Amino acid sequence: MCAVHPPSTQVLVLNITDDTEPELAETFVVSLVDVTVAGSDKLTTPTSGAVINTNASQLIISVEENDDPYGLIQFWTEATLPSTTIPPLIEQPEVSVLEEDSIVELTIVRAQGLLGTVSVEYQTMNGNATDSVDYISAGGTVTFAEGERVKTIEVVIIDDTTPELGRQFFAELVNPTGGELVGHRRSRMYCIGSPAA
DSSP states (O other): OOOOOOOOOOOOOOOOOOOSOOBOOEEEEEEOOOOBOTTSOOBOOTTTSOOOOGGGSEEEEEEOOBSOTTOEEEEEOSSSOOSSOOOOOSSOOEEEEEGGGOEEEEEEEEESOOOSOEEEEEEEEESSSOBTTTBOOOEEEEEEOTTOOEEEEEEEBOOOSSOOOOEEEEEEEEEEESSOEESSOEEEEEEEOOTTO
């Protein structure tokens, strides 16, 4: 009589290092190299025990691209930029401007990775502030070369003598190209009314 034993399975656990470094997809290989007799340091042979199936002795493991290697485009409202990687914003940025300032300069940054040339379009949208009455609409495209991380755009604020309460409009990032993503795509502009308001 021949005894049949169930197949034996062992699980190999590998630790993948989770860092914040933007990276493209990467691969590594796990190979089965030798088979030894249990309790011995002797290698087995086709006639003395288990052998490695050379058709399935290697496993290629792929780690997907992570942490936005081509960048995460977003507005930036802090006074200074980090000296290293710009982090993704958690909340929608906001900017306040006085009507008499006449121009508001907005900073667009490429957070996370800086690989390749990427571009993104920007546009303004009315809130309770009105285009051509409170501000002049703006739109266009900004392009980041590889390694570049900061661009600025300007929006004209109309300064009149009419007493007004504060009002707002929006600047928005749309249609990214080149592999990057758009983070918080909208920045709220608070246009502060005339001091006589």
